[in-house]
Amino acid sequence: MQDVAANPLLATWESPFAVPPFAQIAPEHFPPAFEAALGEHRAEVDAIRDQATGPDFDNTIAAMERAGERLKRTVGVFFNLSGAHTNPEIQKIEREIAPKLSRHSSAIHLDPKLFARIAAIFEARESAGLTSEQIRLIERYHLGFTRAGAHLGEAERARLAEIAQRLAELGTAFSQNVLADESGFTLVLEGEADIAGLPDFLIKAAARAARDRDLGEGQYVITLARSSIEPFLQFSERRDLREKAFRAWTMRGDGTAHDNAAIMSETLRLRDERAKLLGYADYAAYKLDDTMAKTPQAVSDLLSRVWKPAVARADAERDALAALARAEGANDAIAPWDWRYYAEKERQRAHALEEAEIKPYFQLDNIIQAAFHVAQRLFGLQFTPRDDVPVYHPDVRAWEVLDAQGAHMGLFYGDYFARASKRSGAWASSYRGQRNLDERVRPIIVNVMNFSAPAEGEPALLSFDDARTLFHEFGHALHGLLSDVTYPSLAGTNVSRDFVELPSQLYEHWLEVPEILERFAVHAQTGKPMPAGLRERLAQARNFNQGFATVEYCASALVDLDMHAHAEDAAADPIAFERAALSRIGMPDAIEMRHRSPHFAHIFSGEGYSAGYYSYLWSEVLDADAFAAFTEAGDPFDPQVAQRLHDFIYAAGNLRDPEDAYRGFRDRLPDVGPLLEKRGLA
Numbered sequence: 001m002q003d004v005a006a007n008p009l010l011a012t013w014e015s016p017f018a019v020p021p022f023a024q025i026a027p028e029h030f031p032p033a034f035e036a037a038l039g040e041h042r043a044e045v046d047a048i049r050d051q052a053t054g055p056d057f058d059n060t061i062a063a064m065e066r067a068g069e070r071l072k073r074t075v076g077v078f079f080n081l082s083g084a085h086t087n088p089e090i091q092k093i094e095r096e097i098a099p100k101l102s103r104h105s106s107a108i109h110l111d112p113k114l115f116a117r118i119a120a121i122f123e124a125r126e127s128a129g130l131t132s133e134q135i136r137l138i139e140r141y142h143l144g145f146t147r148a149g150a151h152l153g154e155a156e157r158a159r160l161a162e163i164a165q166r167l168a169e170l171g172t173a174f175s176q177n178v179l180a181d182e183s184g185f186t187l188v189l190e191g192e193a194d195i196a197g198l199p200d201f202l203i204k205a206a207a208r209a210a211r212d213r214d215l216g217e218g219q220y221v222i223t224l225a226r227s228s229i230e231p232f233l234q235f236s237e238r239r240d241l242r243e244k245a246f247r248a249w250t251m252r253g254d255g256t257a258h259d260n261a262a263i264m265s266e267t268l269r270l271r272d273e274r275a276k277l278l279g280y281a282d283y284a285a286y287k288l289d290d291t292m293a294k295t296p297q298a299v300s301d302l303l304s305r306v307w308k309p310a311v312a313r314a315d316a317e318r319d320a321l322a323a324l325a326r327a328e329g330a331n332d333a334i335a336p337w338d339w340r341y342y343a344e345k346e347r348q349r350a351h352a353l354e355e356a357e358i359k360p361y362f363q364l365d366n367i368i369q370a371a372f373h374v375a376q377r378l379f380g381l382q383f384t385p386r387d388d389v390p391v392y393h394p395d396v397r398a399w400e401v402l403d404a405q406g407a408h409m410g411l412f413y414g415d416y417f418a419r420a421s422k423r424s425g426a427w428a429s430s431y432r433g434q435r436n437l438d439e440r441v442r443p444i445i446v447n448v449m450n451f452s453a454p455a456e457g458e459p460a461l462l463s464f465d466d467a468r469t470l471f472h473e474f475g476h477a478l479h480g481l482l483s484d485v486t487y488p489s490l491a492g493t494n495v496s497r498d499f500v501e502l503p504s505q506l507y508e509h510w511l512e513v514p515e516i517l518e519r520f521a522v523h524a525q526t527g528k529p530m531p532a533g534l535r536e537r538l539a540q541a542r543n544f545n546q547g548f549a550t551v552e553y554c555a556s557a558l559v560d561l562d563m564h565a566h567a568e569d570a571a572a573d574p575i576a577f578e579r580a581a582l583s584r585i586g587m588p589d590a591i592e593m594r595h596r597s598p599h600f601a602h603i604f605s606g607e608g609y610s611a612g613y614y615s616y617l618w619s620e621v622l623d624a625d626a627f628a629a630f631t632e633a634g635d636p637f638d639p640q641v642a643q644r645l646h647d648f649i650y651a652a653g654n655l656r657d658p659e660d661a662y663r664g665f666r667d668r669l670p671d672v673g674p675l676l677e678k679r680g681l682a
C-alpha cells in the first residue's frame, strides 16, 4: 500500500501557477489518488445532503460547487495524459477508472435525498433574493439531476446507474480499439516508385516516421494520422497504394482485429433504454433537449437545407474531376481514394495553388503568434513564454496569459506535434477551470494537435487546414482563458455542444483577414510575406471542393442522428444500418463519410457528440452570422463588436441560455444565409 500523503497528485502543488508537478507523477500514483479523492468528494456530498439545516443556495448548491477539488484536479491530469501522452499502464488504469468515475457521478445524481434539497431550492429560486447567475446555476443543477433520473423510482435509478457504468466501459473500449487499429497499420514505402508524386514535406515526415519505427534508410512510413494519410491521398500517384491506405483508414474498427460492431450495438441499445426510462421518445430527443437546437426536427431541418445544394455541388465537382482523370488517360469512375488526388490537381489547375507552394508560408511559430496577435487586438491579451513551468513532454510549450493591464489571466500549454503516445485529432482541454467563488482562480488550458514534426533544424510548416485547426482550437482555449464567472460549473466551455463550437469556428475567420496573412504568413526560406496574388487565390480557393467537404461532414451528422433516433434498427446491424441510411439520403458513390461509425470516436467513445455531430454545422451557422457583425461594422477588429463578443460569448461561459447569449451579442437570432454563402452553396 502506498503512502497517500506522499502522492504528488494529492499534495499541494508548489509549481508556478500551481500546475501539476508532471515530473513527479507516475502512473502508479493515479489509482490511490482516485480512491482518496473519490472518497473525499463522496464524504463532502454526504455532509451537504445530511446536514440538519434546511436547504438553501449556499449550503447546498454553492457547497456542491466547492466540493471535489482534489478529484477535479486528478481527473484533469489523468484524462489529459491519457489523450496526449498515454502508455499501456495509463490505458489499463483508464479501463478501470472510467466505470468507477461513472458510478460515482451516477450515485450523486441519483441520490433522492440530495435531489429533494435541490428541488426545494429550485422551486423557491425566484423568491430567494438570488443573482441571475445563481438562478441559472440552480436550473442547471435541477436539469442535470432530472436528466440523470433523480426523480425516478429506486429500481429505475439502479438500472440507470448500471447503464451509465456500462456505457463508460464501452466508450473506453471503443476508442482503444480505434487507437489499436490506427497504430497497428503502417504503409511502408520503399524506392522511387512508391513515393511518386509525394511532396518534400511528406517524404521527410514519412522518413521520420520510419526512423521512429527503426526502419532503414530509404524507407518511408505513412500512418493513419490525418496529417499523414490525407496528404498521401492527395499527392500519391500510385492508385493501388492510395486504395490500400484509404481502405485501412476507413475500415478502422470494421471487420478488423479490433472490430467495434458489438460495442456500437450495445451502446445504442443502452442509450435508447436510458432515454425511454427518462421519458423521451428516443436518445436523439433526450440528447437534443438540452441544446440550442432543442429538437431532432430542428437539426434535421438544418441538415436537409444544406444537404441538397451540397450534393448538387459535389456532383458537379466529381464531373470536373472525372474529366481531369480522363484527360490523363484514367477512365475508371472517380473512387473515394481518387477524390483528394484529382481534387489537388484540379485545385492546381483552376486555382494554381499547390500545398507545397503554400506550406512554407505557414510556419507553426508564426501561426501561433498570429493567433496570439488576434487575441491581443480583440481582447487585449498578452502571451509570455514561460520555460520555468513544468510540462508533461519535452515538445510541450507554456505561455502565461495576461490581460491588457498585465493581470494574470491563465496559463496556456501548446502541444503541437504528432507522436505515438497521442491519440489522433486536435483538441482543447483544461487542467483547471476558472472560478471566482471564494477566490479568483484562473484556468490552465491546453491545445493538442497532431502536426507532422519537421526534420532536424527545419521550421515546422503547416498546411492551410492545419493553420485553421490551430486557430480553431485556440478559439476554444480563449473560451476557457477569458471565462469570468463565479461558479466553476458555469465556466468556460461548459456550454451546450451546439454552442461550444461558436468561439472556435468563429476564431478561424481571423486567419483569413488579409492584414493577418500579410504580417504572419511569411516564407520560411525568404522571409517575404505571402504575395497578394497568392493570398487572393487562397481566399478564392476556400470555396473549392466545398461540395465534397459538406457532403462528407453532413453524411456523418445525418447517420449519427439517424442511428440515435432508430436505435433498435441500428443496433441490429450498425454497419448495414449505416449503409442503408446513406442510401436513403442519396450519398454520392465517390465520397466516403468523414467518420464512418465504427471509428466515429466523437459519438461512440463518449457522449459528447452523440446525436450531436451536427453541432459543428449548427455552430457554423452561428460563426458565419457572427463574423458578419464585424464585416457589417467595416472592421475585423471593431472594438465595440469585440466587446459584445467578449461579454456575451467568450467570457460568459454558461451564464445564459445559448439563444439569449447570442441575442445579447447580435441583437437577433442567427440566420443560415451567411453559412450557405460562406460555403459557396448559396
Ligand SMILES: [Zn+2]
Pocket: 472, 476, 501, 504
Ligand atoms: Zn472544436
